[in-house]
Amino acid sequence: MRTFKGSVAVGLSGGVDSAVAAWRLKQEGWRVIGLTMSIWDGSLPIPDLGLSGCFGPGEARDLAAAREMAARLGIEHRVISLASEYRETVLSYFREEYLAGRTPNPCAVCNQRMKFGFLLEQARAQGVAFDKFATGHYARVGFDEASQRWQLRRGRDGEKDQSYFISRLQQGQLAELMFPLGDLLKEEVREIARGEGWEDLALREESQDFIECADYSVLFRQGDAAPGDVVTRDGRVLGRHRGIIHYTIGQRKGLGLGGGGTPWYVLAVDAPGNRVIVGPREELYATELIAEDVNWVGWAGPPEQPVDAQVQIRQRHRAAAATVSALEGGRLQVRFREPQLSITPGQIAVCYQGDIVLASGVIAKA
Numbered sequence: 001m002r003t004f005k006g007s008v009a010v011g012l013s014g015g016v017d018s019a020v021a022a023w024r025l026k027q028e029g030w031r032v033i034g035l036t037m038s039i040w041d042g043s044l045p046i047p048d049l050g051l052s053g054c055f056g057p058g059e060a061r062d063l064a065a066a067r068e069m070a071a072r073l074g075i076e077h078r079v080i081s082l083a084s085e086y087r088e089t090v091l092s093y094f095r096e097e098y099l100a101g102r103t104p105n106p107c108a109v110c111n112q113r114m115k116f117g118f119l120l121e122q123a124r125a126q127g128v129a130f131d132k133f134a135t136g137h138y139a140r141v142g143f144d145e146a147s148q149r150w151q152l153r154r155g156r157d158g159e160k161d162q163s164y165f166i167s168r169l170q171q172g173q174l175a176e177l178m179f180p181l182g183d184l185l186k187e188e189v190r191e192i193a194r195g196e197g198w199e200d201l202a203l204r205e206e207s208q209d210f211i212e213c214a215d216y217s218v219l220f221r222q223g224d225a226a227p228g229d230v231v232t233r234d235g236r237v238l239g240r241h242r243g244i245i246h247y248t249i250g251q252r253k254g255l256g257l258g259g260g261g262t263p264w265y266v267l268a269v270d271a272p273g274n275r276v277i278v279g280p281r282e283e284l285y286a287t288e289l290i291a292e293d294v295n296w297v298g299w300a301g302p303p304e305q306p307v308d309a310q311v312q313i314r315q316r317h318r319a320a321a322a323t324v325s326a327l328e329g330g331r332l333q334v335r336f337r338e339p340q341l342s343i344t345p346g347q348i349a350v351c352y353q354g355d356i357v358l359a360s361g362v363i364a365k366a
Contacts, residue, residue, distance in 0.1 A: 007031045008178065009123060009130040011115055012077065014065025016201040017136030020189045021180040022073055023196065025134060033130055034077040035123050036066040037114065041083035046213050052205075054110070055086070056212025072198070078128055085118045086110075094210075095220055101271030102346030103248040106210050112168040116177070132178050139163040140182035140355075141174050144298075150174035152297050154355035157185045164315055167350045167360035168295050220245055228274035230255065233267065233283070241276045244269050250284055250342030285339035289313070291332040291349045291361025298358040302326030309351045309358055311336070313343055324351050324359070332361045 010022040012034035026032045040059040048057035063079060070077030090110050097104035120133055138155030139162050150171055155161045169177070181189055193202040211218075217225060225243025232238065239257050241247060246254065251266040255278065264278040296302065303326055310319035311334050321337040334349060343366035351358040 003029050004031070005029045006131040007033065007129060008132040008134050009033045009035045009120070009128065011119070011133070011135040012036050012066045012070060013136070014062050014067075014069050015136070015206065016189060016193050016198070016204060017138075017181060019069050019073070019136075019198065019201055020192050021134055021136040022069075022075065023192065024180040025178070026073060026075065030132075032073070032075045033128060034066065034070040034073070034075055035119060035128070036063060036077070036079050037086075037119050038063060038079050038081045039083050039086035039114075041087070043083075043087065044218050046211060046218055049212065051209070051212045053209035053212035054106075055091075055210065058212050069201075078123060078126070080119055080122050080126070082114060082118050082122060086114060089113045089118075091219060094216075095224070097346050098216075098220075098245040099224060099271065100346075101244055101269035103344045104346050105348050107165045108168050108348050111166045112170075112173075116166075116169055116173045132176055134178040134180055136181055137162045137166060137179050138181055138184075138186075139166060139179050141177050141179055147298070147300065149298065149300065152357040153182075154352070154357075155179070155182045160186045163355075163357055164312055164348065164350050167297060167348065167357050169297070170295065174297075217243075217245065226274060228276070230257065230276045230278055233277060233279055238264070238278065244271060244274060244276060247276050249344040284342050286343050286366040287336050287339050289334045289343050289349060289366050290327070290364045291334065292330070292364045294330055294332050294359055294361040296359050298353070298356050302330070302332075307351075307353075307358070309353055312350045312352065313340060313363065314347050319350075319352055322351075331364070332359060 008025050008030045010032055012018045022032050046056045067077055090106050093109050094104045094106050138157050138160040140153040142151055144151045152163055154163045190202040225245050227240050229237050230239040230241050247266050247269055249266055252263055255264055257264050262280055265281050265284055267279045267283055268277040306323045306325040309322055309324045311322045312319040320340055323335045325333045327333050345363050345365055347363050349363050350360045
């Protein structure tokens with residue numbers, strides 16, 4: 001007979017990862033409650049094209065899938081409405097970053113503020129009692145006796161590791177978290193699902209899209225996307241852009257410059273001047289970045305001396321060797337051993353030592 005371990009709420013999406021996470025915890029003796037966020041309010045003109053994404057009219061299908069999964073597991077399930085919080089937190093942030101000429105990372109903000117913030121607050125306010133919170137993220141968390149801090153570590157599956165997206169979590173949040181899939185490979189998760197007769201889940205395609213359409217312009221207001229000049233670094237005008245919200249560092253397609261010859265890439269977005277600055281690919285490389293709004297995950301505060309680390313500057317970027325130094329004002333300086341491509345303001349820079357997250361900051365400039 002299994003020993004009762006307590007109550008754990010699980011972020012239940014209806015997909016295979018959250019389902020197996022809930023199943024593992026139930027097998028271990030936890031009382032499991034499924035929590036699902038509802039964030040779609042129909043306030044934006046996103047058509048229901050049958051696509052899957054975090055925000056859009058297809059949410060009704062996701063909620064139905066989560067309810068069905070809770071029934072299969074035999075667990076309590078609650079849907080927590082957070083539409084206004086999502087609109088004010090994630091969508092507002094997304095708009096403001098693009099209008100400032102930066103490239104936002106909505107998943108990092110959603111994880112910190114919504115999934116590991118408002119969702120738990122509202123669930124408890126509605127009378128849902130639980131000791132721990134778990135998700136199907138591929139990451140690991142544990143308490144380090146030497147530093148007396150909670151550590152966030154990469155998941156065992158290097159291809160699926162999601163520590164980058166949750167590197168903004170604070171110590172108080174990490175203290176109540178569990179990641180039941182952190183020590184598993186994705187294929188092992190699918191095998192567990194198949195073993196439980198959930199072949200439909202094992203075969204379901206995953207979606208990591210932010211919204212259920214390819215055109216982010218639906219998130220902006222009329223007048224947000226004023227046309228302007230496309231220029232070189234020395235100010236030579238090459239053409240016109242459709243509005244800075246349509247451009248990000250490293251972009252090549254959709255510039256409308258044509259003419260053959262050396263391809264042009266977006267090097268910077270000048271929001272005050274409403275200009276998109278372009279140049280050759282070699283000018284996209286940089287060896288240094290400054291990050292702000294730093295979350296000292298593995299450290300109690302800024303390091304007194306420069307530290308050797310590996311730094312990841314976007315989800316699909318392989319962490320590169322660098323020296324990390326603290327600056328005044330709580331900022332972080334990263335100096336890479338080798339030049340890195342497309343260091344993008346607004347994205348997250350995550351510093352690792354091995355698989356341990358040391359710090360996470362928002363890139364201010366390269």
